[in-house]
Amino acid sequence: AQKITQTQPGMFVQEKEAVTLDCTYDTSDPSYGLFWYKQPSSGEMIFLIYQGSYDQQNATEGRYSLNFQKARKSANLVISASQLGDSAMYFCAMREQLYTGANSKLTFGKGITLSVRP
Amino acid sequence: DAGITQSPRYKITETGRQVTLMCHQTWSHSYMFWYRQDLGHGLRLIYYSAAADITDKGEVPDGYVVSRSKTENFPLTLESATRSQTSVYFCASSQAGRRTEAFFGQGTRLTVV
Numbered sequence A: 001a002q003k004i005t006q007t008q009p010g011m012f013v014q015e016k017e018a019v020t021l022d023c024t025y026d027t028s029d030p031s032y033g034l035f036w037y038k039q040p041s042s043g044e045m046i047f048l049i050y051q052g053s054y055d056q057q058n059a060t061e062g063r064y065s066l067n068f069q070k071a072r073k074s075a076n077l078v079i080s081a082s083q084l085g086d087s088a089m090y091f092c093a094m095r096e097q098l099y100t101g102a103n104s105k106l107t108f109g110k111g112i113t114l115s116v117r118p
Numbered sequence B: 001d002a003g004i005t006q007s008p009r010y011k012i013t014e015t016g017r018q019v020t021l022m023c024h025q026t027w028s029h030s031y032m033f034w035y036r037q038d039l040g041h042g043l044r045l046i047y048y049s050a051a052a053d054i055t056d057k058g059e060v061p062d063g064y065v066v067s068r069s070k071t072e073n074f075p076l077t078l079e080s081a082t083r084s085q086t087s088v089y090f091c092a093s094s095q096a097g098r099r100t101e102a103f104f105g106q107g108t109r110l111t112v113v
Helices: none
Strands: A010-014 A019-021 A032-039 A046-052 A064-069 A074-079 A088-096 A106-108 A112-117 B004-007 B010-013 B019-025 B031-038 B042-051 B054-057 B064-066 B076-078 B087-094 B108-112
Touching (some): A010 A019, A032 A064, A032 A074, A074 A088, B019 B031, B019 B087
Parallel strands (some): B010 B108
Antiparallel strands (some): A032 A046, A032 A088, A088 A106, A088 A112, B019 B076, B064 B076
């Protein structure tokens, strides 16, 4: 069963507007973390933001924020004031068993391509 | 150099040959991961390791072998390369515990002809 689902195949946004990239996840573990990474055309993987399952508030990092809805098992990335440099592939990832010390693998979704139009 | 480095960056090999992709990190992170990235599939986990001498299979382990005798190194070996293993391979490392984001190497583009 797919743990991380990113169903938007490609997204377009006008420069300076906000955009939401969707991510849903599946886990029965109460202790998990959710991550978003950016992969520009140059290929490197850049960490953007983290949300822990026990965190009381939604995570924010500069122009990035995470709309975390635990009951719906969704962790959507919101990018405010889009810039041309935001054009990239975006991956949602999950790590389970964060607090138990057990083997904790990091699982990725298939990614979403974001194109920012000038 | 500090960080996580993969070698080689590019590799062309023939079907049936053994090839090893190297990964080295300088942070003493306990966790290390190998992923392959293919169009339409995102990043798929091949193997991961929680510590030296502890490895575990990921989503797509068939045809691959890993070892981790030292914390800093996590080589990935394709025992007998096949064309379906043509891909971009990423190595990553992370600490254990909360807020455990992974740091990625630059990737190795492997072509099997």
